[in-house]
Amino acid sequence: METLVDPADAAINTRLTKEEKIRFLREMFRIRRFEQTSLKYYNLGKMGGFLHLYSGQEAVAVGTISLLGDNDHVITAYRDHGHALAVGMDMKACMAELFGKATGCSKGKGGSMHFFAPDKNYWGGHGIVGGQTPLGLGLAFGLKYKGLRGCCLCYLGDGAINQGTFHESLNLAALFKLPVIYIIENNGYSMGTSQVRSSSFQETLAKRAEGYNMAWDVFYGEDVYEVRAKTQIAIDRAHNDSEPTLLEIQTYRYYGHSVADANAKKYRTPEEIEQYKVNHDPLRIWSRHLLEEGILTEAGIEDIDVQAKEETNEAVKFAEESPFPQESEIVTDVYWEVDHKTDAAKHGRYFFNS
């Protein structure tokens, strides 16, 4: 995993404008603040369900998604807030979804694990470990079928790589030559079970791709430059050759598997978490780049953080003031034909409530 060339010198990075670089920092701060705030309100009992926080992994979502064009698509698992914000979903609608409000991005019907924005090529938000991997394959299949030059980034955690669906997806991706890029966000823990206790592998997880005759790479996910430089190679492979890639991006999550992870502080040491925060934090690393490049001052960075915090507070205000969905909403958005009152839905009973 040695980086021989400075990833900042990769063509995809040298053409970045100052504004784009600032935007990446802003996006990472927005994700960080969103997660911290949602944790606060979760602990206050304002939202239920599970809450799988993305804090620590921000450079992966922001870096990879920054490379995408009109025909590129994104799908992920249940730790989905970071990707949702990175594709440009409205923070207010995301927060309102956590609060279970009618103004939420899924009208309060999906919750934390199920954010969607098809208008932004963002296809969820999937709760079952590994369940999104064949769906990502299908998005890539659809692109190829329609003759579009695009790809699908399909994210998964290191815990998902032992699910059968993932292996079936790798086989189909390579067999059908589909433009899908599987991105293992390896944060080292499959819920509470560390990588070495959950997976049998040689050297690195992504090497499993060799068994499927698929290209792969592994790299660190703490520096946006590196994430962009390495991911672009996979995107080019998808766009130019319609070939899949398996990427493993090594990252870290500051919190437990979910907020309900009772053992979050038992299966790893406080020192381990602190070490990452000091030496590998993606926000610190990107801030340092911007300072060194003379793009921002410390005060400028502070401003961005303050703005992110304010935006998050506004999102909370919006969520708190929003109404819960009407009870009649329980039975809408189930069938397309029923909701659209089409001729196809004219006959028969769809719901069996007394």
Place this chain on the structure above:
Amino acid sequence: MPLITYREALKHAFSEEIERDENVLILGEEVAQYNGAYKVTEGLWKKYGDKRLVDTPISEAGFVGMGIGAAMLGLRPVIELMFWSFAYVAFDQIINNAGCVRYMSGGLVHVPIVIRGPANGGTNVGATHSHTPENLLATTPGLKVIVPATAYDAKGLMKTAIRDNDPVLVMENTLLYGEKWEVPEEEYLIPLGLADVKRQGTDITLIAHGRAVITCLKAAEILAAEHEINAEVVDLRSIRPLDEETILDSVRKTHRALVVEENKPFCGVGAQIAATLQEKIFDELDAPVGRVTAVDAPAIYSTPLEKRQLPDAGRVVAKVLDIC
């Protein structure tokens, strides 16, 4: 009107829909070059090529999920399961993805997919290949389940299913694939959620779906010829949406009902219908609603016993004589 097989009727439906809509394609094990494990897609690969007929590896969770992802992007995949029994390794895809994604996205995503294949016992293949999950899958709001009993219904319903914007699960029957019915050459569609009265009668309503409809029609002939009982046969055709009106109208006329299915009794389609009848037209009933189902055990292999496990006309007649 030409007599064609159930299998040919399905094939005509696929041909017509493939030609009508460039987004329609068929995916599954052996559907293309092999011509279909049950020859339902015979000749289609030669006619329409690799793009529209896609052979997949034996990887149901993978290719069912792939079809759902492609459908989210606007394709209209028709996924063949060699047996519906194989859906059991793709339940997450069918239920959580196809069935729930529209809901969980607040209506932003929909899945215009058809998943189809045979779901029946009676072919001497043991429990793993004899499952009939129409009740199981119809319990998921978001999914539609149809079970055609004739070639005519199979074609008309399949074409409608392919055009539907929700996931439609079509359960066919290998024992019917070679049976012939009259099917018009001109195009027609049959709406989902519309039952069909296959035989008019006055004394009892036999309610069935799939091959049990054929069993009921045979039983009705015996009842008329030997017992002076004139049975009406209602073919549900669609499990969800369910045409309760046709069922209720028929039972209001006959005042007796027997639900017949090749599935197991516990929480079966018949249980739902019996509950509906007692809830909605209790006063119209002159006898308790009866049920005839498969004998409640995994599908047995041994041929003579397998024949006894599934409902036949004799069992239906005996049960009717109990009720009438």
